[in-house]
Amino acid sequence: MQDVSPHQSEQASLQPERQLELQIERIVAGGLGLGHEESGRIVLVEGALPGDRVLVEITESSKRMARGQVRAVLESAAGRREAPCKEVAAGCGGCDLQHAEEALQLRLKAEIVTDALRRISGLEGVPISFAGELPATQYRTTLRCGVEGPTATSAASTGSEQRGRVGFRKRHSHQIHQISSCMVAHPLIDELIQQCRFVGTREVTFRVGARTAQRMAIVDAQAATGERFGLPEDVHVVTQQALAQGEQAWIYEQVAGKQFRISARSFFQARPDGAEALIQAVARAVTPFDAASDRLVDLYGGVGLFTAGLNAQRSVLVERSESSLADARVNLLDLGTKIVASSVETWRPSAADVVVADPARAGLNTAGVAAVVATGAERVALVSCDPAALGRDLGLLVAAGFEVLGIEIVDMFPQTHHIETVSTLRRVRTSAVGR
Numbered sequence: 001m002q003d004v005s006p007h008q009s010e011q012a013s014l015q016p017e018r019q020l021e022l023q024i025e026r027i028v029a030g031g032l033g034l035g036h037e038e039s040g041r042i043v044l045v046e047g048a049l050p051g052d053r054v055l056v057e058i059t060e061s062s063k064r065m066a067r068g069q070v071r072a073v074l075e076s077a078a079g080r081r082e083a084p085c086k087e088v089a090a091g092c093g094g095c096d097l098q099h100a101e102e103a104l105q106l107r108l109k110a111e112i113v114t115d116a117l118r119r120i121s122g123l124e125g126v127p128i129s130f131a132g133e134l135p136a137t138q139y140r141t142t143l144r145c146g147v148e149g150p151t152a153t154s155a156a157s158t159g160s161e162q163r164g165r166v167g168f169r170k171r172h173s174h175q176i177h178q179i180s181s182c183m184v185a186h187p188l189i190d191e192l193i194q195q196c197r198f199v200g201t202r203e204v205t206f207r208v209g210a211r212t213a214q215r216m217a218i219v220d221a222q223a224a225t226g227e228r229f230g231l232p233e234d235v236h237v238v239t240q241q242a243l244a245q246g247e248q249a250w251i252y253e254q255v256a257g258k259q260f261r262i263s264a265r266s267f268f269q270a271r272p273d274g275a276e277a278l279i280q281a282v283a284r285a286v287t288p289f290d291a292a293s294d295r296l297v298d299l300y301g302g303v304g305l306f307t308a309g310l311n312a313q314r315s316v317l318v319e320r321s322e323s324s325l326a327d328a329r330v331n332l333l334d335l336g337t338k339i340v341a342s343s344v345e346t347w348r349p350s351a352a353d354v355v356v357a358d359p360a361r362a363g364l365n366t367a368g369v370a371a372v373v374a375t376g377a378e379r380v381a382l383v384s385c386d387p388a389a390l391g392r393d394l395g396l397l398v399a400a401g402f403e404v405l406g407i408e409i410v411d412m413f414p415q416t417h418h419i420e421t422v423s424t425l426r427r428v429r430t431s432a433v434g435r
């Protein structure tokens with residue numbers, strides 16, 4: 001195997017190692033397979049599974065690390081399969097773990113979490129479990145798609161059957177792979193993907209209520225007002241531009257026996273059955289929870305999913321998105337929740353018995369952890385969608401006086417590397433960290 005000296009010219013250093021054979025040892029965050037060259041250099045490979053022996057095309061290279069893509073599988077890992085979706089087989093990059101059987105996908109997700117905890121915070125031995133099984137297909141009720149070709153004119157150069165079809169980015173590319181159907185889209189969305197053509201727009205976000213059958217399509221500002229793209233009458237069409245100018249558009253969804261108003265710009269979990277599984281995992285994490293007497297602080301509270309799901313009657317919700325706040329005021333009216341329009345970082349903490357924190361991908365980080373700590377809560381549920389941020393945040397929380405009792409993986413996104421977790425934390429000592 002070719003060793004690459006940093007003193008060689010870029011051309012010379014890249015050419016000889018464009019392809020190499022590699023044994024994949026384990027999986028890391030982002031769903032990448034990790035192997036070592038003979039030189040000891042780490043190579044991270046898209047599309048590779050632990051146990052595979054693969055031919056890798058190197059796409060990025062530095063002295064300490066390289067990245068690449070699988071060009072051929074020379075020996076398959078146990079649990080490798082042909083992608084069941086014909087769109088993935090044809091190059092769609094929307095689901096990046098379809099080449100692993102579903103049982104293996106779960107094991108890999110647990111390995112990624114274990115690896116992130118150990119590597120980032122030195123946390124070992126935290127029990128990891130799975131929170132029930134969710135259907136692995138037809139699940140997504142919110143889906144953002146691209147449309148190839150920004151204008152009707154350029155789209156005219158493609159076949160008429162293909163014009164305006166939505167799609168996802170091709171694997172290893174920024175181009176759109178047009179699809180005729182999506183295996184993970186809820187049928188209420190897949191029907192629109194199959195039937196409608198979005199000529200003249202570059203992006204479409206579908207949002208549906210699986211239990212209310214309400215549907216919305218949010219298109220980008222290029223779309224002409226009144227354009228319906230062949231969408232059925234029941235679908236509410238709204239442009240990003242109209243939303244920016246203050247137009248209101250929402251659907252309703254039912255989760256855990258409650259009705260939620262969800263506006264076009266508000267965050268909501270990508271599937272209602274997954275939202276229910278998350279509520280149950282959060283309830284286990286903060287048990288024993290007395291809905292009538294425990295003071296709950298719901299940080300990054302969104303439209304009120306966890307406050308409503310826990311039926312918390314003494315609650316404070318902290319959220320910074322105007323759209324989510326407006327929905328939360330409607331959704332939590334009967335619970336009398338105090339709704340605080342603030343970023344968590346600048347919020348003046350109030351005392352709590354229980355905190356549920358569900359930050360965006362970036363996680364809590366120091367300021368978010370300080371907010372949790374400053375509530376004085378004994379029981380904390382941390383909902384996390386990024387294993388690296390999870391590893392860092394749990395390390396910060398442990399340093400701040402908490403113990404991690406366990407982590408539940410809620411497999412919200414089968415067929416993809418995305419991982420959602422609920423961590424159970426208990427305060428074991430009062431910490432100097434606070435505000």
Ligand SMILES: C[S@@+](CC[C@H](N)C(=O)[O-])C[C@H]1O[C@@H](n2cnc3c(N)ncnc32)[C@H](O)[C@@H]1O
Nearest residue numbers: 267300301302305319320321343344358359360
């Ligand atoms: C992952 S979502 C969770 C929402 C809600 N818990 C749910 O499950 O539906 C994160 C939420 O945090 C909000 N957010 C992101 N950064 C924030 C910050 N620094 N302060 C307050 N809210 C924030 C977002 O607007 C979003 O609603």
